[in-house]
Structure formats: structure tokens, C-alpha cells
Amino acid sequence: MTIVGVPTEVKKDEYRVGLRPVGAEILTKDGHDVYIQAGAGMGCGYDDAMYEAVGATILPTAEDIWAVADMIVKVKEPQPQEVALIKNGQTVFTYFHFAADKDLTLGCLERGCISVAYETLTDDHGTLPLLTPMSEIAGKLSIQEGAKYLERPQGGRGILLGGVPGVDVGRVLVLGGGVVGTCAARVAAGMGADVVIMDINIDRMRHLDEWMPSNCRTIFSDPEAIREHLAWADLVIGAVLIPGAKAPSLVSETDLDYMNPGSVIVDVAIDQGGCVETAKVTTHSDPIYTVKDVVHYCVGNMPGAVARTSTQALTNATMPWVRKLASSSADKLASVDHHFANAINTNRGTLTNLPVAEAHDLPFEPLTV
Numbered sequence: 001m002t003i004v005g006v007p008t009e010v011k012k013d014e015y016r017v018g019l020r021p022v023g024a025e026i027l028t029k030d031g032h033d034v035y036i037q038a039g040a041g042m043g044c045g046y047d048d049a050m051y052e053a054v055g056a057t058i059l060p061t062a063e064d065i066w067a068v069a070d071m072i073v074k075v076k077e078p079q080p081q082e083v084a085l086i087k088n089g090q091t092v093f094t095y096f097h098f099a100a101d102k103d104l105t106l107g108c109l110e111r112g113c114i115s116v117a118y119e120t121l122t123d124d125h126g127t128l129p130l131l132t133p134m135s136e137i138a139g140k141l142s143i144q145e146g147a148k149y150l151e152r153p154q155g156g157r158g159i160l161l162g163g164v165p166g167v168d169v170g171r172v173l174v175l176g177g178g179v180v181g182t183c184a185a186r187v188a189a190g191m192g193a194d195v196v197i198m199d200i201n202i203d204r205m206r207h208l209d210e211w212m213p214s215n216c217r218t219i220f221s222d223p224e225a226i227r228e229h230l231a232w233a234d235l236v237i238g239a240v241l242i243p244g245a246k247a248p249s250l251v252s253e254t255d256l257d258y259m260n261p262g263s264v265i266v267d268v269a270i271d272q273g274g275c276v277e278t279a280k281v282t283t284h285s286d287p288i289y290t291v292k293d294v295v296h297y298c299v300g301n302m303p304g305a306v307a308r309t310s311t312q313a314l315t316n317a318t319m320p321w322v323r324k325l326a327s328s329s330a331d332k333l334a335s336v337d338h339h340f341a342n343a344i345n346t347n348r349g350t351l352t353n354l355p356v357a358e359a360h361d362l363p364f365e366p367l368t369v
């Protein structure tokens with residue numbers, strides 16, 4: 001039996017929760033004790049009574065949850081006030097993004113927890129199954145947000161992406177045809193826009209050409225093609241990724257001169273530094289700013305805006321692992337499943353993820369289980 005604790009997220013503008021009531025129901029039926037912080041699910045429509053009805057216990061404070069639990073399940077990386085509550089040997093299953101935060105890395109090492117990171121759990125297809133759902137959401141949302149900021153009262157050109165009979169449709173340039181880019185392009189094409197996806201992976205573009213609708217085409221990404229299409233586009237989506245590295249800068253400040261006033265850039269890749277030189281991270285409460293008459297939307301945690309959909313998508317992917325982890329232990333799971341072992345970033349005071357160790361120039365110790 002494991003004691004599972006779910007705290008309320010404390011990061012700004014974060015409304016998701018790490019476990020839905022149905023997850024609590026499954027865990028209690030498996031024989032575990034589930035403790036939920038009061039109000040933890042309220043931001044995405046799950047009230048305390050829904051958790052209590054399936055056998056979970058509600059506790060008033062974060063301190064209570066972190067103190068009672070063997071295993072914490074949450075969403076965002078622990079914030080400083082949460083790091084202070086971590087117990088030695090406690091398993092913490094959440095997004096960490098350690099490479100971007102040395103203080104968090106040192107904090108988790110000092111607290112001696114087992115940090116099981118959603119973002120580094122792998123699968124046989126070479127993807128990151130606990131990250132993909134959030135990329136899908138950010139991709140789809142990027143068009144919804146881009147369409148909104150193209151509206152004149154929001155500062156945009158006053159363009160309706162789908163057009164109307166007798167009036168041309170909007171034009172969308174998607175930089176990067178991976179998970180985010182494909183989802184963005186599909187929504188934009190579905191709205192009737194004229195869509196261009198740029199990538200450098202020809203096999204990927206071959207696949208997209210075969211599967212995407214006819215109002216969506218692919219173009220090889222190089223500086224000349226990008227400049228040409230910046231002048232063409234009403235809406236540009238930044239969706240490139242070089243795994244483990246800072247996003248490549250594809251649009252310089254000077255390149256903005258090619259764009260029409262009131263055009264919109266949604267740089268989804270902002271969480272990796274952004275692929276537009278003028279991009280800087282923004283929040284849901286203050287999502288846009290304008291440079292050279294081009295509206296920039298650069299929210300670092302886009303899925304948080306659609307907290308209910310995001311919670312459902314995230315927990316659909318994490319729940320099988322929460323269940324396995326609660327019924328076994330991180331050590332045992334890691335010894336039989338190398339994909340799970342890849343998720344363990346810190347283990348009782350040792351740093352077991354090489355890229356994180358390299359990013360912060362800290363000693364790396366391979367996981368021994």
C-alpha cells in the first residue's frame with residue numbers, strides 16, 4: 001500500500017491537477033490511500049466532494065499533503081516553497097525541466113527525493129509520451145490564440161482565417177512540422193486557411209504531404225524561404241525543436257520588416273528559448289506585446305489555459321505510470337523498464353540524468369537499481 005498525495009498547483013496561472021477523481025478511484029480500489037489538498041481540482045472542474053466520493057481524503061494544506069505522502073503526483077515543477085516540503089526518499093512524479101533550473105536541481109538533490117520526470121520518460125517509438133499530449137494541445141491552441149489576436153480590436157490585421165465567399169482566406173506559416181506544428185496546421189487548415197508547413201526533415205514533410213489536407217503544403221525551411229513566407233503570412237507559428245537544445249533562431253528582428261503590420265507570431269517554442277529573435281516569455285494574464293507592428297504571443301505554459309482538457313489529456317497518459325509506481329517502487333520499475341528508468345532524474349541525492357548534469361556542470365551518477 002502506498003500513500004499518494006496530490007497538492008494544489010502553486011505556479012502562476014496553473015489550473016491543472018495531477019490526478020482526476022477517476023484516478024483517485026482507481027488507486028483506492030488498488031488498495032492505496034489517496035490524499036488530495038482541498039481545492040486542488042477546482043481550477044479544472046473537479047471539486048473536493050468528487051474525490052471524497054471515490055474514497056480519497058481531503059487535507060487542508062500543502063504541508064499536510066507533502067508530510068503524509070510516500071509519493072507525490074502533480075503537474076508543474078516544484079516551486080521553492082514546495083521543494084522545502086519534500087521528504088527524504090519521497091517519490092515525486094511531475095514535470096521538472098531540471099535543465100532549465102539549477103536551483104530546483106540542487107534543491108531536489110539536497111532533499112533526497114526520487115524525482116521522476118514526466119518529460120524524460122521514453123517509449124519504443126522514440127517519443128516522449130508524457131510530453132506529447134501537451135504539444136498537441138499547444139499546437140491546436142496556437143491557432144485559436146493566433147486567430148483571436150488577428151482581430152483588429154486585439155491589435156491584429158483584422159483577418160478572418162477562413163475568409164468568406166468572395167474574400168481571400170488567411171495565410172498561416174508553421175515553422176516546424178512535428179507534434180505542435182502538425183496540430184496547428186490541421187486546425188488552421190480545418191478553419192479554411194491557406195497553410196504552409198516548413199521543416200528540414202524531408203521524410204517528415206513527405207509524410208505530411210501525404211496526410212494533410214490539400215490547403216496545407218510543405219516547403220523546405222531555409223532563410224530565403226522563411227523571409228519569402230514571412231511577407232506572405234498573416235499568422236506565424238513557431239514550432240521547431242532540436243531535442244535537448246535551445247530552439248534555433250529562425251526569424252531575426254530585421255526579418256520582421258518583411259511582415260505586414262498587424263500580423264501575429266505565436267512562438268510556441270518559447271519554452272526552449274523561442275525561434276523568433278524578438279520572442280520573450282509571457283503569461284496568460286499578459287500574453288502579448290508588439291514589436292515593429294507585429295503582435296507576439298509567447299506564453300510558456302499554453303496548455304494551462306485549457307486546464308480541463310489538459311488535465312484529462314495529461315492524466316490519460318500519466319495514470320498507467322502512477323498506478324505502476326504506486327503498486328511497485330521507482331527502483332523496481334526502473335530495474336525492469338529502461339523507459340521508466342529514463343524518467344528518474346535525481347535519486348536520493350544523486351543526479352542520474354546526464355544532460356541535466358552537463359547543463360549545470362554537476363556530477364552525474366548513472367542510476368543503479
Ligand SMILES: NC(=O)c1ccc[n+]([C@@H]2O[C@H](COP(=O)([O-])OP(=O)(O)OC[C@H]3O[C@@H](n4cnc5c(N)ncnc54)[C@H](O)[C@@H]3O)[C@@H](O)[C@H]2O)c1
Pocket residue numbers: 134135136138175176177178179180181198199200201204221239240241242247248250267268269270271272299300301302303
Ligand atoms: N509554450 C508551450 O506551452 C509549449 C507546449 C508544448 C510544447 N512546446 C514546445 O513546442 C516546441 C515544438 O515541440 P514538438 O513537440 O512539436 O517537437 P517535435 O520534435 O515534434 O517537432 C519539432 C520539429 O521541428 C523541426 N525543425 C528542427 N529544426 C528546424 C528548422 N531549422 N526549420 C524548420 N523545422 C525545424 C524538426 O524537424 C521537427 O519536425 C518545443 O520547443 C516544445 O517544448 C511549448
